[in-house]
Amino acid sequence: MFARRIDRLTSSLVRDLLALTQHPDMISFAGGLPADAALFRPDLQPLSAADVWQYGPSEGEPGLRELVARRAGAFGLACTPEQVLILNGSQQGIDLVAKLLVDEGVPVLVEAPAYLAALQAFRLFGARTLPVPVDATGGVDFAALQDGLQRARLAYLTPTFQNPSGYCYSETERERVAAGIDDAATVLFEDDPYRDLCYDGTAPAPIAGRLRRAHWVYQGSFSKTLAPGLRLGYLIAHPALMAPLVRLKQAADLHSNRLSQHLVSQVLRDGTLERHVAGVLPLYRERRDAMHAALTRHLAGRAHWRCPVGGLFFWITLPAGTDTMALMHRALAQNVAVMPGDAFFDEAGATPCLRLNFSHADPTRIELGVARLAALLP
Amino acid sequence: MFARRIDRLTSSLVRDLLALTQHPDMISFAGGLPADAALFRPDLQPLSAADVWQYGPSEGEPGLRELVARRAGAFGLACTPEQVLILNGSQQGIDLVAKLLVDEGVPVLVEAPAYLAALQAFRLFGARTLPVPVDATGGVDFAALQDGLQRARLAYLTPTFQNPSGYCYSETERERVAAGIDDAATVLFEDDPYRDLCYDGTAPAPIAGRLRRAHWVYQGSFSKTLAPGLRLGYLIAHPALMAPLVRLKQAADLHSNRLSQHLVSQVLRDGTLERHVAGVLPLYRERRDAMHAALTRHLAGRAHWRCPVGGLFFWITLPAGTDTMALMHRALAQNVAVMPGDAFFDEAGATPCLRLNFSHADPTRIELGVARLAALLP
Numbered sequence: 001m002f003a004r005r006i007d008r009l010t011s012s013l014v015r016d017l018l019a020l021t022q023h024p025d026m027i028s029f030a031g032g033l034p035a036d037a038a039l040f041r042p043d044l045q046p047l048s049a050a051d052v053w054q055y056g057p058s059e060g061e062p063g064l065r066e067l068v069a070r071r072a073g074a075f076g077l078a079c080t081p082e083q084v085l086i087l088n089g090s091q092q093g094i095d096l097v098a099k100l101l102v103d104e105g106v107p108v109l110v111e112a113p114a115y116l117a118a119l120q121a122f123r124l125f126g127a128r129t130l131p132v133p134v135d136a137t138g139g140v141d142f143a144a145l146q147d148g149l150q151r152a153r154l155a156y157l158t159p160t161f162q163n164p165s166g167y168c169y170s171e172t173e174r175e176r177v178a179a180g181i182d183d184a185a186t187v188l189f190e191d192d193p194y195r196d197l198c199y200d201g202t203a204p205a206p207i208a209g210r211l212r213r214a215h216w217v218y219q220g221s222f223s224k225t226l227a228p229g230l231r232l233g234y235l236i237a238h239p240a241l242m243a244p245l246v247r248l249k250q251a252a253d254l255h256s257n258r259l260s261q262h263l264v265s266q267v268l269r270d271g272t273l274e275r276h277v278a279g280v281l282p283l284y285r286e287r288r289d290a291m292h293a294a295l296t297r298h299l300a301g302r303a304h305w306r307c308p309v310g311g312l313f314f315w316i317t318l319p320a321g322t323d324t325m326a327l328m329h330r331a332l333a334q335n336v337a338v339m340p341g342d343a344f345f346d347e348a349g350a351t352p353c354l355r356l357n358f359s360h361a362d363p364t365r366i367e368l369g370v371a372r373l374a375a376l377l378p
Numbered sequence: 379m380f381a382r383r384i385d386r387l388t389s390s391l392v393r394d395l396l397a398l399t400q401h402p403d404m405i406s407f408a409g410g411l412p413a414d415a416a417l418f419r420p421d422l423q424p425l426s427a428a429d430v431w432q433y434g435p436s437e438g439e440p441g442l443r444e445l446v447a448r449r450a451g452a453f454g455l456a457c458t459p460e461q462v463l464i465l466n467g468s469q470q471g472i473d474l475v476a477k478l479l480v481d482e483g484v485p486v487l488v489e490a491p492a493y494l495a496a497l498q499a500f501r502l503f504g505a506r507t508l509p510v511p512v513d514a515t516g517g518v519d520f521a522a523l524q525d526g527l528q529r530a531r532l533a534y535l536t537p538t539f540q541n542p543s544g545y546c547y548s549e550t551e552r553e554r555v556a557a558g559i560d561d562a563a564t565v566l567f568e569d570d571p572y573r574d575l576c577y578d579g580t581a582p583a584p585i586a587g588r589l590r591r592a593h594w595v596y597q598g599s600f601s602k603t604l605a606p607g608l609r610l611g612y613l614i615a616h617p618a619l620m621a622p623l624v625r626l627k628q629a630a631d632l633h634s635n636r637l638s639q640h641l642v643s644q645v646l647r648d649g650t651l652e653r654h655v656a657g658v659l660p661l662y663r664e665r666r667d668a669m670h671a672a673l674t675r676h677l678a679g680r681a682h683w684r685c686p687v688g689g690l691f692f693w694i695t696l697p698a699g700t701d702t703m704a705l706m707h708r709a710l711a712q713n714v715a716v717m718p719g720d721a722f723f724d725e726a727g728a729t730p731c732l733r734l735n736f737s738h739a740d741p742t743r744i745e746l747g748v749a750r751l752a753a754l755l756p
Contacts, residue, residue, distance in 0.1 A: 039431040044422040053417040053605035092631040227431035229636035253470040257635040258607035
């Protein structure tokens, strides 16, 4: 009775765990939640007078599109405001791009591991995923990438502090990927929610800005830098893709929330975003360092990881044969929530891994949680 | 290069006209915009202290789901809070239900005329629409309905002050439709955004609440009663449909905007919604009456219409042979925006009609706009 796609509809383990992990006793490394102290609480006064209550344009508020375009130019993606489409959170961009390009059986290149909810959305539309190994030790597997690009209609990449692996593509890798995509004429979909959360140095410019011929969609989010509850993100696209993307946005929900658009416009216009991020970085850096220290203290020699330069996650490789789902359940019984790595792969049989978020718990709880977790490992 | 569905992706004439009709000189009968004076401007103070900035549940805020369920019970649709899913506007419900049930070629029963953006969304997913004539004079065409129900997987109906026709199904018609849907085991999708805008008496209870066996989705909106910029609506579904709908919501945009959810919760909890609607009704009744009087003054004998009991629209039947698209362009040149009826039918060759919105312009401008329009008609 349901549409065929419903057979492919999976739930997100992250979302399923969310209710559970919000219990105050739970030390949660499972989600990708900002620290409560890092959540931006905007001044709501100007909103009362703002013209935000009537229907608005599907593309988004003109002022916000201009501010987003200007900021993108500053981090290396030159574009016009007409190339910007405001989203109700960047998850919506995945839905729109899947609608634009994915029919049943269409090959989509994805990283392995990849962002869970993107795999979920591409699968829903019937994509056949072509995984390209990307990991902190070996970097991008270019043989798999070149092979995949020959066949894929769409390449979904998160090159900057990837979720879950934390990996950041180097300058050289970005240039090589851009050249490969230009040659293959695959559409690049670059998902970039963590760019601003860089703890050592500055993130390299996006791959989308390095393309010469291929079509592309780039997207960013204000969930990680300001507040997820705002549900505000944006995409920037090659001009040839804008008209159908705007129509898909119309059909999906007419237009994005105007309260959030107004609040974020204000924050971008007066420089508050940069000041807020500058205040968040030391907090997250401290937590990252606390987790790295705790892991070293409790798990050195029994697991492998790299200390991430940015983003919100450690990616921990465990000894072969570790049952990570069983480990998750045993950790939950000890009030520690972790994400099994399997959820981030589209194929079974991956190396056992865990994704640990370091932004949500404070350093004391990070130490306590890692100690409890380590006690469960051989 | 695009997905097949993009060939079926049409733009919404309403949305395309929106930018044009926002010019201050334009008298717009084209959209479905609330009057600016009717837009609810909430007290934003409690929002500052609210816990709305972190990620929230995909289903929506528990308190809001409960308030929506209670209100639905009061207007004749008994349900539990677990059956409520909060949406970023009710257009999103159409996207989710289409994903749930519509594969390419799946037959979907729709009214003729029907809500434009629903036709757009069903078409996008490849629905084959089965139109059932519904009009203010003859009511529901039950022969076409019974025939359609035998074949359709989904029946999309807006029985209460339909957009565009303004028609409201009688008690008897609602009972007959419910019995037909129960017999055919078609899924009912009842879209009900105008229920509260009833100018004479009270709207009859929804069809969904009269079903005994069939599965159903009912949806409502706060765009017409509070403010469209909030982008907040909800669906209520048969328990068997909730799990996949919540997963589809996850994949579409994780969850709805929490600022808007918090503001609407507050307004429902303290009775502000009912007070606000009570204040809006006289304003809209006056405008409806003004448009009816202007139409009678300028078009009696040259066009047909019924004065609608609720909703936001007059549906005007013009003499056979009138080119409504040409009329729209000539009216635009006179600074009057109207919607040609053709857009609301999935088949060509319909009787020439216009949809005229009466909520947005004040009575003086309604008189002026109708007079200008009448001067363009033979």
